[in-house]
Amino acid sequence: MAFPITAVPIPELTVTLSTPQIDQPPDGNIPTTPPNPQACGYQWANQDLPELSSSFQASIQALQSEAQASAYAFGENCVLADGSIGRFGAMETDFNVTLNVNDLTNESDLGEWIVKVMQVIQNLPPEKIMGPQPGRVSMIFQSNGDQKIVNFYINQYQALAPGLGGLEVYQALQTSQ
Secondary structure, eight states, rough: OOOOOOOOOOOOOOOOOOOTTTSSSSTOOOOOOOTTTTOEEOOOEEEEEEEEHHHHHHHHHHOTOOOOOEEEEEEEEEEEETTTTTEEEEEEEEEEEEEEEEEETOOOOOHHHHHHHHHHTTTGGGEEESSSSEEEEEEEEEETEEEEEEEEHHHHHHOOTTTOHHHHHHHHHHHHH
């Protein structure tokens, strides 16, 4: 069986004009606007809080005279195009405490120190605390040249059941790290 031969016309090349982008003017001249000098890239940063650190240090040293304590704001720097810092946005206030203890293996004693330090932090004036998020607490316990570090968020401590003893506080915060 033979198939009929049908002539197919040769396609014609059709040229179309490109459609300008919605924000492009019809004449094709795209306006350039200089970059906004206030536009910024964000970079993690810390900012010292000398007034809060001073009062926090005094309160902690009332518990242990050789203790060291400081507070700082953690957040973001707005870095401008020229590399300068436009502004700092605090996200939270963080605390560092270094204490001397007799025995790093006495978890009950370490937990009691956590409770004492947290009582100081919770009694700080709220207007001195920067940022909307709960901050972190970093505690370094030292004994005979060795150390043990416990880090936790303030809201983790606040979520603990009331009335826990030092051992339970320490163990609960150790497992949350």
